[in-house]
Amino acid sequence: DDGIDNDLDGLIDCLDPDCNGAPNCFEGDSVTCSDGIDNDGDGAIDCFDPDCFTFPPCGPEICDDGIDNDGDGALDCQDADCCFDPNCVVNAGDECCLPIEVFDGANLMDQTTFTTSSVPSDITLCAATLFGQNNLDGWYSYTATVDASYWIHTCDPAGWDTDLLVYDGTDCDNLIPIACNGDSGALPGPCQIFYSYVEVTLTAGTTYLIRVGSFGTITGTGTLNIVPLLCPPMAGLAAASDCTTGDVTLSWAANAYDQIEILRDTVLIDTVAGSDTSYIDPGLASGNYVYQVQGVCGGNVGGSQTISANVASYGGEAHVIFAVEGIDQTDSVAALQAALDANGIGYVTTTLGPAAWGCLGSDSIQCAWMMTGTWPNDYRINDADGTALATAVENGKGVYFEAGDHWGFVHLVTAYDNYDGVDQSSVTDGNDTFLSMNGFDTGFGLDTSDLSGTAYNQAAAGNDYTDQFNVLAGAAGPNAGLLWSDAVAGYGTGAFYATDDPFGNTISQSWEFGGFGGDQVDLAARYIAAMCGGAPPGTGFQRGDANGDGSFNIADLIFLLAALFSGGPGGDCGDANDVNDDGNINIADAINGLAALFSGGPTPPDPSPGACGTDPTDDALDCASYIACP
Numbered sequence: 129d130d131g132i133d134n135d136l137d138g139l140i141d142c143l144d145p146d147c148n149g150a151p152n153c154f155e156g157d158s159v160t161c162s163d164g165i166d167n168d169g170d171g172a173i174d175c176f177d178p179d180c181f182t183f184p185p186c187g188p189e190i191c192d193d194g195i196d197n198d199g200d201g202a203l204d205c206q207d208a209d210c211c212f213d214p215n216c217v218v219n220a221g222d223e224c225c226l227p228i229e230v231f232d233g234a235n236l237m238d239q240t241t242f243t244t245s246s247v248p249s250d251i252t253l254c255a256a257t258l259f260g261q262n263n264l265d266g267w268y269s270y271t272a273t274v275d276a277s278y279w280i281h282t283c284d285p286a287g288w289d290t291d292l293l294v295y296d297g298t299d300c301d302n303l304i305p306i307a308c309n310g311d312s313g314a315l316p317g318p319c320q321i322f323y324s325y326v327e328v329t330l331t332a333g334t335t336y337l338i339r340v341g342s343f344g345t346i347t348g349t350g351t352l353n354i355v356p357l358l359c360p361p362m363a364g365l366a367a368a369s370d371c372t373t374g375d376v377t378l379s380w381a382a383n384a385y386d387q388i389e390i391l392r393d394t395v396l397i398d399t400v401a402g403s404d405t406s407y408i409d410p411g412l413a414s415g416n417y418v419y420q421v422q423g424v425c426g427g428n429v430g431g432s433q434t435i436s437a438n439v440a441s442y443g444g445e446a447h448v449i450f451a452v453e454g455i456d457q458t459d460s461v462a463a464l465q466a467a468l469d470a471n472g473i474g475y476v477t478t479t480l481g482p483a484a485w486g487c488l489g490s491d492s493i494q495c496a497w498m499m500t501g502t503w504p505n506d507y508r509i510n511d512a513d514g515t516a517l518a519t520a521v522e523n524g525k526g527v528y529f530e531a532g533d534h535w536g537f538v539h540l541v542t543a544y545d546n547y548d549g550v551d552q553s554s555v556t557d558g559n560d561t562f563l564s565m566n567g568f569d570t571g572f573g574l575d576t577s578d579l580s581g582t583a584y585n586q587a588a589a590g591n592d593y594t595d596q597f598n599v600l601a602g603a604a605g606p607n608a609g610l611l612w613s614d615a616v617a618g619y620g621t622g623a624f625y626a627t628d629d630p631f632g633n634t635i636s637q638s639w640e641f642g643g644f645g646g647d648q649v650d651l652a653a654r655y656i657a658a659m660c661g662g663a664p665p666g667t668g669f670q671r672g673d674a675n676g677d678g679s680f681n682i683a684d685l686i687f688l689l690a691a692l693f694s695g696g697p698g699g700d701c702g703d704a705n706d707v708n709d710d711g712n713i714n715i716a717d718a719i720n721g722l723a724a725l726f727s728g729g730p731t732p733p734d735p736s737p738g739a740c741g742t743d744p745t746d747d748a749l750d751c752a753s754y755i756a757c758p
Contacts, residue, residue, distance in 0.1 A: 161174050161175060206245075208225040227298075227337060228266070235353070236349070239348065240348060258310040258311040261342070262341030263343075266339070271336075272335075275330075276329070277327055277357045278356050279357065283351070284319065292341075293307075294307040294336055316418075358428035360384060365433035369439045375410045376412060379407075382405050388401070391422075392419055394418075416479065421433055438480050442490060447468065448493055449499060450499060450500075458586075460530065465477065482498070482516035500530060501531070501532065503537065503593050511540065513544075517542075528659060529544075532588075536597070537595075547631065550597050551598040555595060559593065561614065564615040566614075573657075573658055574609075584639055585644075587643055599620065609624050633658060668742045669703055669754040669756075672737050673701075674688040674704055685725075688713075691713075700753035
């Protein structure tokens with residue numbers, strides 16, 4: 129061991145036969161066979177040395193000694209090499225070495241007695257599919273019947289939450305994954321909530337291993353489905369709806385089909401030529417529809433694609449609600465719909481964005497309501513949406529925009545930034561502290577100062593991330609004011625931009641309307657008056673109903689006298705206060721009202737109490753807001 133050729137025979141230390149048997153020149157136990165050294169100088173290291181072939185970790189595996197003899201990480205009966213050893217009892221399908229043969233179609237699975245294999249799960253190919261622990265897994269072998277793409281999946285309404293791996297070949301010591309999946313939503317169903325699905329190309333005559341495991345510790349019975357796609361899979365499916373006609377136009381990529389089947393809400397509605405690449409489903413009622421399009425070749429159905437389409441047929445409504453929010457703890461769209469209903473406002477609702485809907489440019493639309501929701505289930509506008517909203521403002525339409533994260537998290541700069549009244553340079557992504565709010569008199573016709581201290585019910589409690597911002601006028605004049613702030617910390621959460629003519633006014637709000645803890649009907653009425661020019665066309669008012677409660681009685685005259693002589697509010701509908709319709713509001717209106725009620729005087733002129741209408745007299749008074757007419 130001195131590194132010198134002491135006997136001058138040209139061989140040094142353990143390479144010299146004279147050193148055979150010396151302690152320093154020995155290789156042949158579990159220590160010397162795993163130290164990375166050529167201990168006996170024969171040019172072979174560790175398991176490559178024949179002297180180590182019978183020692184751990186160089187194998188072979190002995191199936192009952194508690195040692196990983198072959199160094200593959202599996203002990204005794206857990207090692208595939210022991211699958212057929214008499215000391216080991218392996219149930220069919222429980223280990224890689226004894227897979228259950230499966231075939232095209234539906235194969236029943238019962239994994240209730242299976243154990244968890246020691247073979248690690250390589251999920252490199254599907255890391256983003258919620259692949260679980262692959263516990264209590266079962267092994268299956270399948271020999272492909274044709275050269276084709278295959279669907280392999282565990283869709284079964286009675287099945288369980290599965291993981292799925294497909295391997296090329298059957299060598300358990302050299303598994304090559306070619307496809308895997310944790311959870312999928314690719315199939316039209318019906319399926320269990322969490323099923324696994326892959327589409328993979330297989331070669332006829334080649335045998336593959338399919339491994340089905342459990343996401344967690346719950347296993348069960350189910351179905352392993354193997355479907356050869358003897359027809360090219362459908363690709364490129366898209367849908368667009370026409371807001372005027374109610375037509376839905378489907379389009380897809382061209383392929384070699386004999387014919388193409390169109391299904392709406394799982395029902396076959398038409399079959400078209402295999403060369404077609406589009407289809408129009410005409411005149412649908414407003415609502416949501418699910419389409420499935422599938423090619424057919426020689427009677428075999430190819431892989432289908434599904435897509436959802438929203439139809440929001442426009443019938444001249446003054447308001448449009450863009451119901452693009454996701455599901456969370458607050459249904460802000462439903463809350464707004466109820467508030468608009470209570471205010472007598474007609475509206476159309478669509479789940480499409482402003483750019484995709486197509487009717488935002490209609491002259492009849494006065495206001496657009498963008499309900500984008502709260503992270504992580506929020507809608508993020510794209511550049512086309514921003515342009516559509518900006519164009520609406522430029523055409524004099526009011527825009528309300530609520531968004532928990534639009535300004536503070538990965539903000540996309542669009543043309544609408546010129547009109548939202550938000551100082552983008554001041555925005556903070558926010559936190560979960562917004563639980564109550566203070567309102568402000570913006571100074572430009574929208575006053576919420578009397579609503580200070582109102583509670584806020586969070587849409588994603590613990591995760592709200594309410595954006596915080598300051599107000600800044602944009603490209604449509606100088607009049608922007610703070611509308612809302614946090615009641616405790618004081619940061620801004622709402623802005624009102626009273627634009628110059630001919631632009632429309634805007635409200636920006638980093639919390640959801642549906643979470644407002646006060647009177648949502650009243651809040652909507654204020655927003656409508658500020659953004660949309662007061663009451664909707666044709667709803668009118670009732671003359672004499674000064675307090676706006678929908679009736680004409682002594683309370684109206686008390687309200688009117690208080691406004692005239694003791695500093696009471698004047699109300700938002702001057703025409704209703706003008707009891708005698710002379711174009712002025714003064715003591716004569718109270719006298720005429722009292723006479724009509726108590727001394728046989730004439731009923732107030734049209735629109736008389738009990739009959740909603742518009743003012744037939746052209747005078748200086750108007751009715752900015754009146755909610756008692758349907």
